[in-house]
Amino acid sequence: MRYELRQEGNNFIHVETGQSAGYVTPLENGRGFSVHRDLTEINERDQIGVVKSIQEALPKLSYYYLKHLPKWVRRRDGQFGGDAGYVMCTVYSKWSFYGVFEVKQQEDGQWVATRCTEKLLRDGEEVTFPTAEVARYVVDRHKRDGIANYPALDDGYSWGN
Incomplete structure (x- = not known):
């Protein structure tokens, strides 16, 4: 199953449901962004990677969800x-x-x-x-x-x- 995501500022939304899929935060050194997912259970890590530009975040988040489909x-x-x-x-x-x-x-x-x-x-x-x-x-x-x-x-x- 592929998820269609869209960017709204620093946030990413799952198009079909309107649920938040993730977000980016600027790195402290100002040389990129950390990419975070929102579909997490308690005590699960949400950061999935680092990108150089905010435009790279959407494909990274989409690829992450494609490779890590929800499991029972x-x-x-x-x-x-x-x-x-x-x-x-x-x-x-x-x-x-x-x-x-x-x-x-x-x-x-x-x-x-x-x-x-x-x-x-x-x-x-x-x-x-x-x-x-x-x-x-x-x-x-x-x-x-x-x-x-x-x-x-x-x-x-x-x-x-």
């Missing part, structure tokens, strides 16, 4: 389980220009998916999946649904509350 990251997380207190569960997350996606295992072993605060629905009802792989596959197919006039796939899945 697995982690263990605690969730409140009523009388049981906090219980551990497995969560896969992916940060992209289309939102922050999570695929989370429930106590019964089934998997649910969210985009930011929206649940993945099928025919208007929250859908569960038998495996994380199937849930991530469906999320990846529907990541752009409802974003920037992108038409939703007509297979019953949608994002909602």
